[in-house]
Amino acid sequence: AYVAHPLDSFEEGSVTNMFTSIVGNVFGSKALRALRLEDLRIPPAYSKTFKGPPHGIQVERDKSNKYGRPLLGCTTKPKLGLSAKNYGRACYECLRGGLDLTKDDENVNSQPFMRWRDRFVFVAEAPNKAQGETGEIKGHYLNATAGDCEE
Known part of the structure; x- marks a missing residue:
């Protein structure tokens, strides 16, 4: 089955909002016993709103x-x-x-x-x-x- 979400459902630039909306709450549902995400397509216009993390793992390692x-x-x-x-x-x-x-x-x-x-x-x-x-x-x-x- 294919599921499509309107882009207006998600906050621009928020990977957290998008993934928790699509994956987080759905996969945590006890009513679903077998579910698999096989493909996720993000429109290029929406991808461009992601600015990326402010820093990577090296900064975390240096801090810790x-x-x-x-x-x-x-x-x-x-x-x-x-x-x-x-x-x-x-x-x-x-x-x-x-x-x-x-x-x-x-x-x-x-x-x-x-x-x-x-x-x-x-x-x-x-x-x-x-x-x-x-x-x-x-x-x-x-x-x-x-x-x-x-x-």
Whole structure:
């Protein structure tokens, strides 16, 4: 089967929005037992709106001082339902346990039970605390897909 989406469904220049809309939520559906993405065609006009990442893996390695091995990370779970404080604690435990980085799931935005600003405060503590205890540089990637931190 072929599925086509109108380009107006996606934010210009947002690879995150496009992929999570097409792949993320659909493939995570428990109602679908067998699904495979075989081809993805992006119109050239839409491709031109992608500016690319501000930097690559070398900058991440330089910032973390980690070379010669994969950077180890995870998406914090459960992705929804935790308070900002408990979410930050989960990130800390992952980092203290040996991961290099944690990241927000694409569905973690600024929900009423965990606003972006509150999450930022508690998640910012996690790498700093784990780094102090392990002596290794740690990090967290926040999902910041809204126009600003108040959205």
